[in-house]
Amino acid sequence: MDEMQFLDSVYELAVSYLEDERPLVDYQNFESLEKITDTNLQHGPMPYEQILLDIQHYLKYCVKTNQSGFMNPLWGGISTVALASELITSLTNTSMYTYELAPIGTVIEKSIISKMLGYVGYPDGAGTFTTGGSNGNMLGMLCARLKHNPMGMHTGYDNRNLVALVSEESHYSVVMAGNVIGIGKENIISIKSDPSGRMRADALAEEIQHLKAEGKDVFCVIATSGTTVKGSFDPLKELAEVCFRENIWLHVDAAWGGSALLSSKHTHLMDGVELADSVCWDAHKMMGIPLICSTFLVKDESILAKVCNHTKSAHYLFQSE
Amino acid sequence: MDEMQFLDSVYELAVSYLEDERPLVDYQNFESLEKITDTNLQHGPMPYEQILLDIQHYLKYCVKTNQSGFMNPLWGGISTVALASELITSLTNTSMYTYELAPIGTVIEKSIISKMLGYVGYPDGAGTFTTGGSNGNMLGMLCARLKHNPMGMHTGYDNRNLVALVSEESHYSVVMAGNVIGIGKENIISIKSDPSGRMRADALAEEIQHLKAEGKDVFCVIATSGTTVKGSFDPLKELAEVCFRENIWLHVDAAWGGSALLSSKHTHLMDGVELADSVCWDAHKMMGIPLICSTFLVKDESILAKVCNHTKSAHYLFQSE
DSSP: OOHHHHHHHHHHHHHHHHHOOOOSOOOOOHHHHHHHSOOOOOSSOOOHHHHHHHHHHHHHHSOOTTSTTOOTTSOOOOOHHHHHHHHHHHHTOOOSSOTTTOHHHHHHHHHHHHHHHHHHTOTTOEEEEESOHHHHHHHHHHHHHHHHOTTHHHHOOBGGGEEEEEETTOOTHHHHHHHHHTOOGGGEEEEOBOTTSOBOHHHHHHHHHHHHHTTOEEEEEEEEBSOTTTOOBOOHHHHHHHHHHHTOEEEEEOTTGGGGGGOTTTGGGGTTGGGSSEEEEETTSTTOOOSOOEEEEESOHHHHHHHTOOGGGGGGGSOOO | OOHHHHHHHHHHHHHHHHHOOOOSOOOOOHHHHHHHSOOOOOSSOOOHHHHHHHHHHHHHHSOOTTSTTOOTTSOOOOOHHHHHHHHHHHHTOOOSSOTTTOHHHHHHHHHHHHHHHHHHTOTTOEEEEESOHHHHHHHHHHHHHHHHOTTHHHHOOBGGGEEEEEETTOOTHHHHHHHHTTOOGGGEEEEOBOTTSOBOHHHHHHHHHHHHHTTOEEEEEEEEBSOTTTOOBOOHHHHHHHHHHHTOEEEEEOTTGGGGGGOTTTGGGGTTGGGSSEEEEETTSTTOOOSOOEEEEESOHHHHHHHTOOGGGGGGGSOOO
16 A cells, blocks of 8 residues: 555545444543553554554544534534645645745735624734634733733733733633733632623622722733633623723633624624724634634734734744845 | 535645645745735635635645755655544544543543653653644743742742743744743843854853842743754753752753654754753654644643643533533
8 A cells, every 4th residue: 555545545534434423422431442542652654554444443432523413612513615624734734934934824814814803893903813712812811911011021020910800701711821921810800790691890890999909900801702601792892891991901702702793693792892902713613613723813903913022033034035 | 516526626636736746836925926816705605616726726826845855944744644644633623621522532642642751751751732832832931930939820920030041042932932921031041052052051050140149030941952043952961960950940942853862863962851841842843744743741740730720710621420
């Protein structure tokens, strides 16, 4: 079997998998599955025939997330066009860090980001594809912190006083981002939600006053459009009013719910997103694109450019002609 | 044309691309390329025939990174087996966040990480696949900071005094990580290299004394195994001795050079990596795997578990049976 025959066989396996109607999973616990899986990695090459058997084994024991009705982790299904695009993306293997490496990729990225900026109402904004919604939420907090204290990027931040506010229904990635950027978990403070799981704007305003009186420095509010457990959409307009009055950055975690913007029936759930400062929005959730396809969008282009500015340290990427 | 005929046609395009011997790139500047590219995104579905034309356009104008000899960004080439695996990965679309979602994926991840831990000499270590070498370097700095001050994760860090040391030949991702975790670019301090681009252990020891006298708090040294411009390998053993004496975390950025461990001829370049505390190592660079395939490996398993511990905030991921 040569290289191309091998690839053909893998493609055939992929097609059978797509058409297969097997149950969601043949569940085995870790110990059993490890026992029946050949994880012995040899140093040299392995025959193609053996690799095909390994792929069949993988396909037998993976969770069939393209099964109709599967939406357990808030993503699922499969779009054949998106799958084909993933094949082309892997085939043409590139990085987006310079135009030289990804000319046509850059044209596509700019046009998609611009389209999405139109949906969220940031006509002069900017954006980027990210490694996931968690990364987008972290970028929102980084932009907020930079706006709050532009010098900290150079001198370092004293984070002990910085506070970010989220609803009690928010996603754990916000706490994770708080840990990464060094604010500390205790400085990610939860705001009460109403019975349907929406952050209460009055409770937000109250907590800000309370924290101010304590000498804390609230630099960011993170609203959620489509919470993980209840699917609630925070009242963005009301939250934006509070943030505007207090001069606090408003980031919207719309990783899951952002795609409501594409529905004439449900777009009202996102009303007020145009008043926020930044948004993360995953195409791999409600749009059915394979993981990971996630964006971060920001109203003020200059902030994102500053947060991502390390080009002086990478002179070799930009040689003069 | 139906869905499966479309997928077959895309596969045929992929095979032709693999076999094609066209030049590296038909270079067009952004304005020209934008003019000849149809970036008009309509709201409804597009005919498969049109999508095939768009894919052909993409394949015509992308950089042919699988061309033999292409290694410009320190990655290139293509492995047919790895390409096939990317197809299977996209097809079976899952996330590694729980065993339930990725049972067979977890078995594979554990076995590969364990193999790589063996190569770097961390028999009781831990590791994870990451979103890239930059992310791995950031994880190294997060582990270092947590070890240095375990309470900061809860209360927030005063970063203004924290200093990380790197060689003057190090990768810009270290400065970026310094920005993200909030240390500030000025607190990433460069250590002189010798003429071949290797960090000088004597200069490192001297700078640490100097910074201590200034009241600065050095929490991390980042060595580079395979620098971006000169391909130099820092003298890990000598640097580890200094770090051990001063009780400072040593992280090794082996994103590019880590794969020297697989060569009996060049493995000596990585001598001393077993004395470091953590390493990042990219399989998408010298191993020819498509982007992104990157790992972070750490000697003390408990630190990584602590850095990544946000499970209390994600109770819905782990329901009792």
